[in-house]
Each structure stands twice: as C-alpha cells, then as structure tokens.
Amino acid sequence: MIQQQTILKVSDNSGAKTVRCIKVLGGFKKRYAKLGETIIVSVQELRNKSKITSKIQKKEVYKALIIQTKKKFKKKDGLTTFINNKDKNSVVLMNKKGNPIATRIIAPIPVSLKKKKLSKFLSISTGLI
Numbered sequence: 001m002i003q004q005q006t007i008l009k010v011s012d013n014s015g016a017k018t019v020r021c022i023k024v025l026g027g028f029k030k031r032y033a034k035l036g037e038t039i040i041v042s043v044q045e046l047r048n049k050s051k052i053t054s055k056i057q058k059k060e061v062y063k064a065l066i067i068q069t070k071k072k073f074k075k076k077d078g079l080t081t082f083i084n085n086k087d088k089n090s091v092v093l094m095n096k097k098g099n100p101i102a103t104r105i106i107a108p109i110p111v112s113l114k115k116k117k118l119s120k121f122l123s124i125s126t127g128l129i
Contacts, residue, residue: 009091023039067121
C-alpha cells in the first residue's frame, strides 16, 4: 500500500529512477493506493545515462500507475498473490492523458490490470504475472 511521501522505483525507460508520491487519486481523504491504481508523483532522481537527453526532468510532476508493491493482496476467490521483486514498490510514469511516457516496461505486469483496460501498458511490458 502506497501513501503520501513514499519513495518508489520507476520500472520503465522514461529516464526517471526514483519518484515520490505526492497524492493518492480516487476520492476525498483517500490514504492508501493499491496495485493498479493511479497516483501523482514527483521525480526525485534521474538515471545516469539519460540526464541530458531525457524528456523527464527532476522535480517535475506526473501521474503514475502502480505495478508492484511490497504488500500482499488477496483476490476475491481467496487466493493470495504476492508480486514481489526484491521487496520494492514500483510504478510506470504516464502523461496527463493516461498514455505511458516510456516505450518499454522492464518489470512484468500483473494480470489483474488486464481487466482495468490498461492495454497500452500491457502491450509494452516484458510479461505478465
């Protein structure tokens, strides 16, 4: 579960390395965001190779989609799914229209996002979990 001021890793080739959650979208006084939800983030650190040529700049504000969390989550059928990649929270950056900024997503995306009509993210990802 992600809340305000959480540091997250970026799992795409947009040029950002880490971001900080500014706001959880989805209602008044909503505190936590789960897998597949959208949050507002600020870029904290850039990757070394792309500092000069990157479209993304430090301290800019973007929307982001959560694709991995440290926290386990349960499906409605009772199965526990734990999407874990070395205990990290990771996101994929998107523009204001909801399209991904990057051209490739490094981490696999959970199948549960398929139902949320995020086909643009599924098409550029490396795989499904």
